[in-house]
Structures are given as C-alpha cells and as structure tokens.
Amino acid sequence: MRANNSTGVLPSLGISNTERRIPSGVFDFEQMVQSLHELFERDRQIASQPNSTRCGICYLHFLLSELQYQNEGFYVCPGCSQTLDHQDVPMLHKQQKL
Numbered sequence: 674m675r676a677n678n679s680t681g682v683l684p685s686l687g688i689s690n691t692e693r694r695i696p697s698g699v700f701d702f703e704q705m706v707q708s709l710h711e712l713f714e715r716d717r718q719i720a721s722q723p724n725s726t727r728c729g730i731c732y733l734h735f736l737l738s739e740l741q742y743q744n745e746g747f748y749v750c751p752g753c754s755q756t757l758d759h760q761d762v763p764m765l766h767k768q769q770k771l
C-alpha cells in the first residue's frame with residue numbers, strides 16, 4: 674500500500690520533454706499492441722509444443738530446430754543470434770574459470 678502517491682507522479686515538465694517525444698505517425702501504439710498480441714499468441718503456441726524451449730536472451734519460445742546452443746550455456750533464436758554476431762551481451766558473458 675502506498676500511502677504517499679505523490680512521489681510516483683511524474684512532474685509535468687511538458688516543454689523539456691517535448692524534444693524527446695517520438696513524432697506521431699512513427700510510433701503507432703495500437704499497432705504495437707496488436708503485434709505484441711500476435712507475438713505472445715505465437716509464443717504460447719510454440720511453448721505448447723514438446724520440442725521447444727526459450728531463447729536465453731529474448732525469452733521467447735522457439736523450436737529446438739530453430740535455436741542454436743551456445744557454448745556459454747544458453748539457447749539463442751535466429752534473431753538474437755544475429756545480434757550476438759554484432760555485439761557482446763555483457764550480462765550473459767561468463768568468464769572462464771581460472
């Protein structure tokens with residue numbers, strides 16, 4: 674229970690925040706919700722299959738045939754695999770035991 678809710682309210686500094694706002698038309702909220710819904714729907718379908726598991730990075734479900742197992746000890750989906758090729762993922766990078 675939060676007795677004092679005022680600390681959680683963002684100050685209405687409209688002017689300074691205006692520059693950071695994404696122009697309307699570029700960001701379509703409804704479309705984002707719709708695509709997220711489809712994403713979760715698909716995720717749930719794949720998760721119900723026995724030969725599926727989560728990608729260790731984005732945590733979405735994929736078929737094992739789609740995933741690559743990394744030596745570090747986690748699966749990556751094709752999308753995250755591409756990302757991994759281009760950059761390190763520090764939070765998942767494990768040091769070698771000395």
Ligand SMILES: [Zn+2]
Pocket residue numbers: 728729730731732733749750751752753754
């Ligand atoms: Zn992934």
